[in-house]
Amino acid sequence: MKKIFLSLTILALLLGVNTVSSQSKASHLIKIEKEHYAFNDLLKLIKEQTGYNATYPSNSQLDSKKVYLVKKSYQLKVILDKICLQLQLKYKIIGKQIAFKNIPKKKVTISGYIKDKRNGEDLIGATCYIKELKKGTVTNPYGFYSLSIPSGYYTISFSFLGTKTQSKLIEIEEDTKLNIELDADNLQMKEIVVTGDNANKNVERAEMSVVKLPAATVKKLPALMGEVDLIKTVQMLPGVKPAAEGSSGFSVRGGNPDQNLLLLDEAPVYNASHLLGFFSVFNNDALSDLKLYKGDMPASIGGRLASFLDIRMKNGNSKKFSGNGGIGTVSSRLTLEGPIGKNEKTSFMISGRRSYADLFLKLSSDEDVKNNTVYFYDLNAKINHRFNDKNRLFISTYLGKDKFKSNENELNFGNKTFTLRWNHLFSNKLFSNTTLLYSKYDYEISNRLGASAFKWLSNMEDYSAKLDFNYFMNANNTIKFGGIFTYHKFEPGHAFGLGDQSFLSDYRVNESNAYEQAVYFSNEQKIGEKLTLKYGLRFSMFNNVGKGTVYDFDDNYEVINTKNYKSGDVYNTYTNWEPRFGLKYTLSPNSSVKMSYSRTSQYMQLTQNSTGGLPLDVWFPSSPNVKPQIADQVALGYFRNFYNNTIEMSLEGYYKKMKNTIDFKDFADLLLNKEIERELRFGEAEAYGFEFTANLNLNKLQGWFGYTWSRTERTVKGINNGKAYRSPYDVPHNFKAALSYELSKRTTLSANFTYSTGAPITYPVARAEYQGSLIKIYSGRNKYRMPDNHRLDLALTLKGKKKPGRKWEGEWNFSLYNAYGRKNPWYVSFKQDEDNPKVMKAEKTYLFTFVPSVTYNFKF
């Protein structure tokens, strides 16, 4: 009997003292006359109305402390909770006696994972916020959060865009683990209480120049041939421009396409294009989330100057087996995901896509085209396992390939990535992630034509190991540190004759190897309620490693000396200190100013000389002849939200200075060239501009619009007579809108609109006759501009009726790309008239006018 009593007491203590107070006692109603009371006045009021006496610690100055109340009347239990929350007390009711006690003050940590209740996916960037302390934190890319606070009695809310906000009243006396599952927000937006102090919002985050897009948003927007494409959506963001019409390459704040770091589950993707770049390698069905950093690069990231696109694959539904897919004009897709075993510890996701564009070729009247094979496929797969609350393992992979084949020729190219990650919690404050990465890009071209039959191979591989730590020191300091080591292997080109008939010899572009490594440290520090500082430092190092060959060039770029290095010899080293700094100052609950500075360095670049980009372009490393590229960017921004944060606006200005910029000489010979470094020219570049963005998250209307004004210029010795010239991505005016409107519960209409100044171009300005032909004499580099570029795309999504008891949900998507048929030039070429060779004509080639498409998407 004694034992049972003891157990009950312990149980009662464990459950929290409040819960033992019986309902009957606590259900007294107390009428309130004022907005606030001094503590002892309120106790008197309670006593008058309920007859309950109160005791409280006498040594405190509680008597005169104010308690704020809003309603006209409260139940006793509620008013006691209010008092405790506001004055950080706890209470106990014994008979007619209320005993208040101080909560013993000590540092405690609340930590855990935030997930989506529907499918168990980690929610990245979900918010945990403590109202009384006005302190909060967000989950890291693995859904983990940790917040160190004084022990106390708090209202803690958890929220994420598109989910219901969950609030809990909790007394936290000890370190607490709290794993949260947030449910879908099926209600209208207005019914969610968007609290004015939600730390998730644009204004409060310390980072700037960052855009986060859930895969679901990408899906809503119109797409070329109905093929939902993350890269094409990224190109719709202010500050980002497509490298060329229809291309998968993009320029961020005047940078080059190869200055963007694309990581898929942390593994670099070296060529994101399928089929001339019309489509990207990222199958939206397999993805959960993307985040684009246009500047303000975190210290944990380096190696590219312009941007970082962080793409995460879905973990796979851990709750139930489900699938989704689609049948489109260009390709079909299928994704399957689900738990393995019970207890939600393991889940998988596998997603595939294959195009059938070659079917269109069969319709062509041109025999050459008819016999061609053209297709691409992608495969994404991921598995994750939770050993316990402290250890999780993720394995993910991507495989993709493009194939072009005709009677004579064949071209295959594709990426492979593999990521293995292990999350380990050393404590509830120290989170670690260990990553092993592999990435490969290769292509193969062959020709089967007698004397000139050949095969041409190119390959590059990365092997990396990475260690990242997040140390949630306290509510005011979040420290991140870690390091990465990468081994790069370059096999830029090897071509050889095929068969005895072929007269071609074996030609191999020198292979090379490099180590790229970095260590970093950063802290995000809150100072007072208004100021947040972010500061960090990254130290990066790049080594050229043998076996390798280095050529010395004279002033005319002729080889004067060749040096060979043995396997394993580190023959060249570059190091860079890369400081990163950011500041946020809150002006009002709805507005803030931010600034940032970041230095980035880049040790690898692409031989991309055309804006369109070729699958044959190869990456080449820094070397004794090629210094690493360095960029310094400063940005200043004003952020302001309206209507309960449903409209987020920002205005950012930036200035970027780049050193050791690389461009290519006229008529550069960049492929299958041992002496490729001869073709390079070096100089400087600068870019500046401002971006205005408005994000709308209203009831029915969602999306964004923005205007960008920007300039970017290069000065490179040996190009344009050494005078400054426009970068190919110099586009001063750019207006963009991507909006979707919910017409009814089942119908959504969406639209993309983009307008931009025509891209710079070099035109011939004169001509000379030479042996029956015309020599064109060109203007300075990029002196002219193509006609302005604008386009409207529309899409209509119709959801099928949800039938009770049926898991299958279908959805039709009708889209119209380039709805008013604007003939935006893809390129402009000057050609002699076939009938009269004395006459020269300018011709523009354009793509895609009015491309309608239908896609059927389903999930089960």
Place this chain on the structure above:
Amino acid sequence: MKKIYTTNKVIGLILVTATLFSCTEEIDVKLDNEETRLSVEANVNSDLKKHRVILKETSDVFYSQEAIPVKNARVKVNDGTTDFTYIEIKDGTYESELEFAGEPGKTYTLSINNVDVNKDGNMEEYLASSTMQQAYAVDSIKLHFDPEHEPDGDDDDEGEFWLLSIYMKDNPDKEDYYAFASRINDVIVHDTITEVLVEKDTYFNGEQTKGVDVGEFDQNKADEILQNADKITLETYAINESYYNFVNQLQEMDEGQNMFSGPPGNIETNISNGAIGFFSVYPITRTTIIHKTE
């Protein structure tokens, strides 16, 4: 020989696909006026003959007439010891007064005086020099028929062709640059610079050519149809690197821009003072066979 490993060739596949999605349309482009410059077409080869220099003015891109000849220039070529004076035989066309044959190893210098192309009232002087390489030894040539040949260049259709194969060995010890042109019964078939095939030996250094095709006769073009007993001649020019670059760049430029070409630029020249064109110097190896139709 089709051009080896050139981007446009290997990505021909992709370009074919691109044409499916694209359309072409003429556009108006406004261009600034440029200063007039001198354009020079000059050659000295190993034939014993009167060699020619043609001088013209450059013009606006959209100019639709014959280029304006540059008259009354003083033109001469020096081979290190002797001056060869040129005389104007018709407007803008100058011919050496005497016949001479270029010799391998000699450096020829062209000088052009007494012209004021930019019309600033000051006479300009233009200079160019080039060294003649050693002639190539060609073992033999052979003709073969291909009913479904895909010619170089995007615009030409596949069809019936006679192809001319070459058998020779490339010199492994040096970089060699070749140009090829062919004649039917001594009449040159491919007379414009864009039809001359140029190649460097980077990808077949020291190899036997194994009968690779270096000439093509389109049997759907009247002046290229082969008859029995036609005399077929292959001219092999031993060109130097800079002339190779000039022709190669000119041909690339002539193909026009596409999505995958780099920004266009101005092609190389060996003539001073901002002139356009080239002073080419090379020996010619001629190989002849008689065509027999079975």
